[in-house]
Amino acid sequence: MERVTAADEQVVVFTIGGQEYALPISGVREIITWTAPTPVPEAPPYVEGVISVRGEVLPVVDLSRRFGLVSDRAEEQRRIIILEMDGQSAGLIVDDVVAVESVAAGRLAPPSPLLVNIGGLNDAVVDGILQLGENRLVVVLGPARMLETALQ
Amino acid sequence: MGSGFDITAEDIRVFLDEAEELLQAMEAGILRLESEASDPDPEVIQDIFRAAHTLKGSSATLGHQSMAELTHAMENVLDRLRKGKVSVTTPLVDTLFRCLDVLKIFKDEIATGEPAAVNTDEVMRELAALEGTADSAEPAAPAPAGGDVALPALTPEQQAKLEQAQARGLKAYQAQVALSPEAAMPAVRAFQALLAVADIGQIVLSVPTQEEVENDQVGADLKLLFVTGESVEKVHEVLREVPEIAIQVLAPYQPSLPAATPGPAEEVAAAAMAPPASGAAQAATGAPQPAPGAAPPAESNSGGPVRTTRSGLRTVRVDVEVLDNLMNTVGELVIERTRLQQVLSRLEVEREGDELSQVMSSALAQLGRLTGNLQEEIQRARMLPVENLFRKFPRMIRDIAHKAGKEINFIVRGEETELDRSVIEEIGDPLMHLLRNAVDHGIESAEERLAAGKPAAGTVILEAFHEENHIIISVRDDGRGVDPEKIRASAVRKGIISEEAARRLSDPEAVNLIWAPGFSTKQEVSEVSGRGVGLDVVQKNIERINGSVEIRSTVGQGTEFRVKLPLTLAIIRALQVELVGTTYCIPLGSVVETDRIPTSEIQTVRQREVIVKRGEVIPLLRLAEAFGLQRPEGYEEPEEIFVVIVAVMGRQIGLVVDSLIGEGDVVIKPLGRFIGEIPGISGATIMGDGDVAIILDVSSLVDSVQGEAGRLETVAQ
Incomplete structure (x- = not known):
């Protein structure tokens, strides 16, 4: 474990279709095990449906479909990251949650077009690229913009 | 008073909150006074008085x-009313209403924090005039100056x-001034007086x-010890400029006479101080220790207002949000219990x-009973009598x-009927409009009424009552x-319907044309109900909260509007149906x-596609197709279909579903900002097993099949 200093920010690292992504922990409310969403007719395209979390009804977004990725997990093994922004919450379906990593300030590189396109993403939803190890590059997502994009 | x-x-x-209640109580009281002008109920006067007094206290605190001065002036008039010194007259009632x-x-000024620039002079003058005359007795005895x-x-x-101060050559004085009752x-x-001396x-x-x-x-007086370089005469002069006080004592201060051991002199002085000097007497005889801060509180003059004590109240004010949160928590509790059950x-x-x-089984049964009770209690806590x-x-x-120059006998019944707070909040405007409509359009002029053999005064009845799982609010004239x-x-003239179609309408159908947008039965929009809001808006607003409104009318005899409301907005009884493997709820x-x-x-x-039931043509809406739900491959349509016939304002359609599951109470939850509004869906609910079910919005589904034009078309066929 790396030591967390004041300047550090923590990110939740997760995978979709074998690719690693990260979200700033400040936007993550909780991570729950698979709960089958109830489909909502005529909802925006990437809304998989709604689930109930602690008495609340929350929409769930499937990013893999949005970005043309293919999930390699059975549904029951996937997880849902509950994001919270401005008091509104939504779930994000991911294959697996890998770790919570500390990011020292300055280690977050701005997204280069080349790297961004690896995961089929575009720079609208990417906050930056994070190098965690020798050959380990993680795409850091901006939760608010990502949800907006997903719901378009 | 800063x-x-x-x-x-x-x-x-x-x-x-309190002011709203008090103002309403005063208004109700004054209305009663007016209706019983010849023989006013002392209780009613007392109630208005008490409300004015409480409001005076709290506005002064704020x-x-x-506001405090006005309520006080009202209090004085009410006091005289209470003592029978003035009687209930039209000017008196009008003045009281103007005060309100x-x-x-x-009140709005306090709510918004913006000064409203109201001049109270006139209404204060009116009050003073009402108060005046008869016994304008000055406080009796002229004060002794020593x-x-x-x-x-x-x-x-x-x-x-x-x-x-004395070392600086200032003189010390003691003074007592009586405040006029x-x-x-x-x-x-x-x-x-304090300012004048200071x-x-x-x-x-x-x-x-x-x-x-x-x-x-x-209390009845003000006692002072002060130092000044001015003469006694000067002090007299400045105090005399303060209205409604009488100088009882003004003398050099005698430091040798500490009040801690009251001598006979003081008691005599106190007793001599007129008029109601109980406050002074109390201060004099009970003097041993009361520190200045612990002086006896106000209202010591006889016949004065009684301070309302709050200790007897057994209610607390709770933010609705707290109740909503409690409701959510109980919902979760129910879900967790279901999991344990599994x-x-x-x-x-x-x-x-x-x-x-x-053991677990019996504990779970108990838990189920308790959560049920809890849910019921919280729901009850959200209920308010429509009286408010x-x-x-x-x-x-x-x-x-x-x-409008009409005489109206307004009767209110069933005020104790309880409704969910959120429903009460939403229903005020529509009801107000229906009532205006009744007075303005429904009730004829006195001459017309007399000519028709009716009493000159029209009657309007507002009534609330339970009917099965609903509350009915009826506005009748x-x-x-x-x-x-x-x-x-x-309707033909306004181009709402063709002459041909109009002729085909049955009488009740024709009456229902009043709900069409842009319809108004009176040719000229009157000042009273013509506020640019039509009955169509009333109807929309009522439907928005899952209610409905219908009209029943007999020419020459009167009109009744019946507003049917759900008991609560948060919980509805719903029919659960299945569509392609998923549960959907239809409000029952x-x-x-x-x-x-x-x-x-x-x-x-x-x-x-339509079906015919009892001679009526009912269009069908296949929900699975309408929602674009994917049927599994190889799906074959069954030979029999399940149809749920729903109606909104007499317009019926048949919803085709895969199967019927059952019915139950569901708590409505919004789908949230991310999903937004979807036509045909009003929200979602969490079922006992933790799954989410979508709640259908019947009104918009009916609209989608039978728009306004479509409806008239069908009728006209």
């Missing part, structure tokens, strides 16, 4: 002086202050203290007859009737009724019937 107190937003909120209007403006004042013992600081605001007068000298101590005065805690059933299968599973809403109307009707012939003509309020229909009976009219 507002140098710590007023929090919470204080203001509490004040506003530092709203004009001003108080409402003050003697001693019963002052409490000086604190070391006060003693030091006094000695320092007729004074509109004795506290203000006391405060003015202007020419320095106050060492006063009873009551300045702080108490600012808190409206004044664990239990597995245990029971795996370890049959096991003692542990038996209905109280607004009598005054409104009175004003509209006056304006004994006016001219709605004439279908006139409606037809009017709009379900007419469910039926199984062989596909062979489906007919097609103008490219739409």
